Amino acid sequence: AESLLQQEALAEPASRLQGLRDRDPLTRFDTEVRPPVRLVPERCQRLRCRDDVATPQVDSGLPTAEEAYNFFTFNFDPEPLEEAAEQKKERRFVEDRGVEEEEEEGGGGGEEEAQVEDGGEGESGSEEEDKEEDGELFIDETAQDFLEVKKAEYLGYHSRVQRESEVLFTPSLRTVPTSCKVPENMQPRYLEEEGLYVGERPPVSLANQNILENRILQQDEKWFGDDGRVLALTDPIKQSSTRPPLFNLEEDLDPALQTVYRKALKTRHASRYVAGLGETAGRCQLDVDVSGLIFSHHPLFSREHVLGVRLVQLYDQHLNRQHRNITGLLTDKVVHAFLLVLLLTCLLCLANRNTRRLRDVEQEKDRTLLKSTLKVWKEMKALREFQRFTNTAYKLHLRKQEVNQSRDEQDFEEEIQMELVELQGELEEEYQRKISQYRQQLEEWKAWRKKQVDLLTGADDEDEDEQEEKDLGSEPPKPEPPERQELSLLEQQVREKAARIRRKPGEPILVPEVTLSEQLTYKPFYFFPPFSDVARRSLFVKVLYNDKEVSRTDRRPLGADFRVHFGQIFNLKIANWPESVRLQVFEASGSSSALLAEVFVPLPESTVLTGSAPPQELEFSSSQRVTFNHEGVGSDVPFSFEADGSNKLTLLTSGKLSCCVSWAVGENDIPLAPPTSQTPGGIHGALRQTDAIACIGASGLSDMKRLSKWAAESRLDPNDPSNVVLMQLLTVASSGEVQVPDYFRLEQLQEEFNFVTDEELQKSRRFRLLTLRSQEVVEFRNYKNVPAVEREVSEKVFQDYEKRLRDGEVVDTKEHLDPHRAVVAKYLKKIRESVMNRFLIAKHHFLLSDLVQEDEVPSIGVLGLNIFKLAEPKRPLKPRRKERKKVTAQNLADGNIKLLVNIIRAYDIPVRKPHPSKPAVASKSARSFTEAFVAAQSSQSALHGNDWPLNQVQVRPFVEVTFQRSVRQTTTADGPNPCWNEELELPFSAPNGDYSTSSLQSVKDEVFINIFDEMTFDITEDDRERGSTVHTRIEKHWLGSVKIPFSTIYLQSRIDGTFKVQSPPVLLGYSKERSLAGEGGYDSVLSLSEGSFVTLFITIQPQLIPGESVREKFDSQEDERLLHAAEAFQRDAALRFPGRPCLTTVIDISGKAVFITRYVRPLSPPQELLDAFPNSPQEATELVARYVSLIPSLPDSVSFTSICDLWSTSDQFLALLAGDEEEHAVLLCCYFLAMGKKAWLIIGTAIPEGPTAYVLTYEQGRYLIWDPGRGQYYGQYDTFCPLQSVGCLINADNVWFNTQVYDAPMRMGFDVSRSKLWKPFFSRAFPNPGLSSVQPEELVYRRVDKVAAAELQDRIEKVLKEKIMEWRPRHPTRWNRYCTSTLRHFLPKLEQSRGRDVGDEHRLELQSMLGDYRISGFPLNVPFSELQPIVEAVYSTGVHNVEVSNVEFALAVYVHPYASNVLSVWVYLASLVRTR
Amino acid sequence: MATNNPSVFLVMINGQIEGANFPEYDDLYCKYCFVYGNDWAPTSGLEEGISQIACRGQGTQPALVWNFPLEITFKSTNPFGWPQIAVSVYGPDTFGNDVVRGYGAVHVPLTPGKHVRTVPMFVPESTSRLQKFTSWLMGRRPEFTDPKVVAQGEGREVTRVRSQGTVTISFNIVTKDMKKLGYDATPSEALSAYTHLQG
Secondary structure (H helix, E strand, O other), rough: HHHHHHHHHHHHHHHHHHHHHOOOOOOHHHOOOOOHHHHHHHHHHHHHHHHHHHHHHOOOOOOOOOHHHHHHHHHOOOOOHHHHHHHHHHHHHHHHHEEEHHHHHHHHHHHHHHHHHHHHHHHHHHHHHHHHHHHHHHHHHHHHOOOOOOOOOOOOHHHHHHHHEEEHHOOOOOOHHHHHHHOOOOOOOOOOOOOOOOOOOOOOOOOHHHHHHHHHHOOOOOOOOOOEEOOOOOOOOOOOOOOOOOOOOOOOOOOOOOOOOOOOOOOOOOOOOOOOOHHHOOOOEOOOOEEEEEEEOOOOOOOOHHHHHHHHHHHHHHHHHHHHHOOHHHHHOOOHHHHHHHHOOOOOOHHHHHHHHHHHHHHHHHHHHHHHHHHHHHHHHHHHHHHHOOOOOOEEEEEEEOOOHHHHHHHHHHHHHHHHHHHHHHHHHHHHHHHHHHHHHHHHHHHHHHHHHHHHHHOOOOOOHHHHHHHOOOOOOOOOOOOOOOHHHHHHHHHHHHHHHOOOOOHHHHHHHEEEEOEEEEEOHHOOOHHHHHHHHEEEEEEEEEOEEEEEEEOOEEEHHHHHHHHEEEEEEOOOOOEEEEEEEEEEEEOEEEEEEEEOOOOOOOOOEEOOOOOOOEEEEOOOOOOOOOOOOOOOOEEOOOOOOEEEEOOOOOOOOEEEEOOEEEOOOOEEOOOOOOOOOHHHHHHHHHHHOHHOOOOOOOHHHHHHHHHHHOOOOOOOOOHHHHHHHHHHHHOOOOOOOOOOOOOHHHHHHOOOOOHHHHHHHHHHHHHHHHHOOHHHHHOOOOOOOHHHOOOOHHHHHHHHHHOOOOOOHHHHHOOOHHHHOOOOOOOOHHHHHHHHHOOOOOOOHHHHEEEOOOHHHHHHHHHHHHHHOOOOOOOOOOOOEEHHHHHHHHHHHEEEEEEEEEOOOEEEEOOOOOOOOOOOOOOOOOOHOOOOOOOHHHHHOOOHHHHHOOEEEEEEEOOOOEEOOOOOOOOOOOOOEEEEEEEEOHHHHHOOOOHHOOOOOOOOOOOOOOOEEOOOOOOHHHHOOEEEEEEEEEEEEEEEEEEEEEEHHHEEEEEOOOOOOOOOOEOOOOOOOOOOOHHHHOOOOOOOOOEEEEEOEEOOOHHHHOOOOOOOOOOOHHHHHHHHHHHHHHHHHHOOOOOOEEOOOOOEEEEEEHHOOOOOOOOHHHHHHOOHHHHHHHHHHHHHHOOOOOOOHHOOOHHHOOOOHHHHHHHHHHHHHHHHHHHHHHHHOOOOOOEEEEEEEOOEEEEEEEEEEOOOOOOEEEOOOOEEEEEEEOOOEEEEEEEEEOOOOOOEEEEEOOOOHHHHHOOOOOOOOEEEEOOOOOOOOHHHHHOOOOOOOOOOHHHHHHHHHHHHHHHHHHHHHOOOOOOOOEEEEHHHHHHHHHHHHHHHHHOOOOOHHHHHHHHHHOOOEEEEEEEEEEEEOOOOHHHHHHHHHHHHHOOOOOEEEEEEEEEEEOOOEEEEEEEEEEEEEEOO | OOOOOOOEEOOOOOEEEEEEOOOOOEEEEEEEEEOOOOOOHHHHHHOOEEHHHHOOOOOOOOEEEEEEEEEHHHHHHHOOOOOEEEEEEEEEOOOEEEEEEEEEEEEEEOOOEEEEEEEEEEEHHHHHOHHHHHHHHHHHOOOOHHHHHOOOOOOOHOOOEEEEEEEEEEEEEEOOOOOOOOOOOOHHHHHHHHHHOOO
């Protein structure tokens, strides 16, 4: 009623307000007059009468408690008086309040107001108009009546405070005296003082404490302790924050703190989305149809229900059986089989027997089913009778099918007979089998008997064994013949069985039929608890998809028949893979609900679609125990149908949920199933995307074989795209390529990157080219532009390289003319290669100075010099060469480098002999050994008196420099001592454009400086023209040459000095000009040496930094101490005299460091040399020197591309027939030692070789310096000695380093015993340990081979003649045979005299022979190494350049053989011009 | 000359040495040279050059600007030895001597298109304090024997260097026939953009 009233109150004023609002909106809020108040009387009346109708109980004049409350709490300021006056109208205020509330609410929500208005429209529509009219009236007439204007009431502050203080209590902040707190007449007790422990109280501020205490006191409660303080527990907060320390983490950890391993959980729904989510997102739809629910047992079942359900179940079973009609089927089968049996006798009899047995079983089942059905029905009827009502509609009808009695009987009999017959047959068979068995046994028995009889009747000689056997073998029982079973008995058995399991003949066939037609007779439902309960109960089903509730059905009440019909279909749009669909059945009674059961619905296959899917009946049961105190049987509670409580039953709540889960069908009949539902087990479907194997539900299958087996068994669809990965895997697996290797591989991905096989890669020409280049093989070191594609790499590229590789094996004799030389050349090449490799490795080690240029810190001396330099004249009279900036070779290119040759002057050039001159008979003075260093003799005096016309030009020499086939020449000067002072510039290009240090070092080119005499011949034919025409022919005649290898220039960076010109011993048409100035000091010095000299300065522009020697430590077999000492010695020497070469250890041909003294050992020269001049030791010495000089020289630095000097022993040297100065010097020194001389090796520098080795001998109180390369000797004070400085002396015992101020031979002493001048290596402090020599005991020489020499001579001559003709392509080359034969005659003589002092003699001879020829020519002498140098030498003389038409040539070659294949080659070349 | 089977590919480099950022120095000029492998050959353009002397701007601009153009075309058969530009910067020291202010090298970008490279520069250090002092005094700082040293790795371990500043170089690269010879230097996105433009 209350609520109704309120509703009314809410509805009514709203409509009125609407009207008011319409009427005067302006005054509504701003007037003091409140319209609702004005309306009060009328409304009140209305309300009252309405109240009267609805709530008659409210009409007592007293206000209710609520009203009273409202009265006091609400502030009705405007009309206090009226209110007071009209006490009986209190209700109006209540109404007012409602209005007010409504108004407030209305302000908040206009909708609500409108709604209310709508609701009340029909009701108050007509009233409204009336009211409006009324309202008008009120305002006009009664405003004054109801309003009273009064002054606002104001209560003063003090009075208000006073009034408030009566009501309110404010606890004071002052401390409460203790006496107030403790009980009266008690002293406060302080437990602390009594020695008891009192915990610390929690800190509370004093003010708060006081307030609290005051308040407590006021309330008069016992909150104070004995000490007069508020009772308080001790402060529970610990002072320091603590945590149980975990000291020993492993063992004794508190089990509560023990970490527990939990397997990492996969986020269950991550990556479980349906494949192809992009397009089909939300396209999959699962329809869950929950149609209904039937309980087979429910706690609220009454007993009758239980029986009814059982009845139904049995009936269902019966129907089911009938449907299948097993019995009939089997009966037919039996009958047919029997007929067959008759036909085929007992072929199939066994099978038939089985069938019959089966049929019997089924029949029996049928019958028991029927019986139990009947029994249940009976029970049910009994129950209904007992309880006197029926609350289930089950009813069993038994339809009787009348059968033909006689026919039935007949059938029955037939059946029995049939079975009987069969059984008989069976028994007969059995009998037969037994009979045969019996007979056999009988036979055995008989045999035994017979034997027994024999034994007994036979002789006693039967041995005991037999006896024993007889005893042992127990007497077999006499077999009983099997009995035939009685036919009557059999028949009885059959009949009994038939009676048990079969319908009796004539008995009507009972067909049970359960209907729900029974009349229900209920007890009054109030008094039947189960039914009321049933009515209250309702059920609903939750649908859980992947364990998430997605929807639930409506609540449906449980029917009286315990069936619930839902009939709801849920459309689940799914994105995740379906894993499970679960239906939870909830039973709700009132507002509470309980889970009854849970049913898992199998996920449908993708072919199961909505519409075609059959509904499924899913059974469920719950084990909940439910008991009732009423008729309901409950669940899990034993109960009984019997009155005595026996035969108890326990039933569980169970039932069937009929539902249907299927895939929805889209608009275009497209099934909205996920694309891959091949596997119904959706759980694995989720992983399908990641693992091919796992997705097929075989995640454990790591074994490929098993997998393939599984795949074969499960018959995967190979065309299904979802199986692609798997099929691929399987094909690979079945082909056997993927096998788990039983080894471990580090770079297991290497094979992936091998894009071609190694063989193919090796075959690739381009790859080969690149490899060779990167290996810095000579031919390819600077190969440019390796073709981009394979086919562009021609095989030709490798030809040279492969040829070189082949040549390593095959010796080409054609090139070398001499097989021995070829072998040597090959050997040299090998050594060279090995050294080269060593060098290449060393080349890649860098020093700071290689990379960074940094000025050295200037020493004080340098600074001082620089200061002095400031004072130097700007243009000195004698300028000095400045050091230039050095340039590394790497940033150079062709054309950048120039060779500068400064030809300054020459001395003592041969002068022409006046052509028509009488042969001056010169006395051939035997030049003695001693004359070399005694003052000049008068041997040249023969020339003094020659008739040289003073006015005639003596000689017009010029210098021609040839380098790398480019030729420069100076101007022509006059006289035998010309001065050119000219600079010639020759371009230099490195081989292959490689300007690296190593490449430059290996440049083999030589600079040829040739001195020619320019001759002009007047060839003006007509004397009359002589005045006006000059017609001359110029010829140049070779006078001599200087050869300087480029490597020397490169390594020394400059060559500066006076060189002896290599001139032939005989120059036809020339003679040495002898000092015209007569005997003078200078002349005497000059004449000491014969030959011409040229002063040169050669350098390279820009200056190249010579390569460093290989910074590699060579291994050594020397004593470690010795090596250390050697190193220290060398370091010391370098420190004190940086310019002086000092050698202690050298590298032998195998690349090992060897102490240098080991090389010196007396070795005897070839005996024939010693025998040549038995009585002249000087001659012999010279001959030996010549022999050594005839061994070809081959600078190491050229052949080995580095400065690393290889020292070969003398036998190696002789075998190789090639070596540089060191080898020559060592050999010569060894020879001299063997010849009993005092000899030393000089390590020093010479011109032009640079650092070199000479030999020093001490003879007759003088020192002689031997140049081993040329076989010449110089006195110590010889000006023109090429040896410029001496670093150290070496003999077999010791090494002496030059510590003198000067190192020029002329200015120093050679007495090694003077320790002031020479510092010995082995001293008393470090004596010579007695180093054995590396040289052999004795040198073995090969015999002189004159035949080979003659052969070689012919070949050389032939080659040279061809070459000369080749060089003169435009002119015929005529050979003067006579002259040639004459020259050939001369050559052996020249060899004999070693090229000395035969010139005049044979010139005379020639002159006499060829009087009318102008001859120019000369013999050349070279040591034989190869043919090419000889050709080069001939070419450089330029003899062939004579272009006079009537020129004739003469060429003679002589090869003189020495021991061990050392050959001296003489070439005599002359040009003859007929003078008239 | 649209041959289907080219034997060389071409790399054309346009660009400029835009400027440098050497916080302490002024009045600098730079030299550049290209360093390339054996299989490379310049077909046209300048292989090396020397720029004008650039002074720092008056205002707050700290950078020196050269805007020194580079234009060179290489042909090659082998990407090994891809060209590098080696830049060295020089300028006067307090005594007016020209000293080196930095060496640096960077590979020419491999992919076609515009690239800007900032090359950090460094100079070799003196081997000792005394050396440093004297080299400062005499205006002969340590230098690399060859500016190309900075473009190679061999032998660098013996040197010690000090960082100096940076030089900014912009490249515009055009390549020809690289792809035909089987060298795919274009990044995939650039290629796709290219095909997109074409299509």
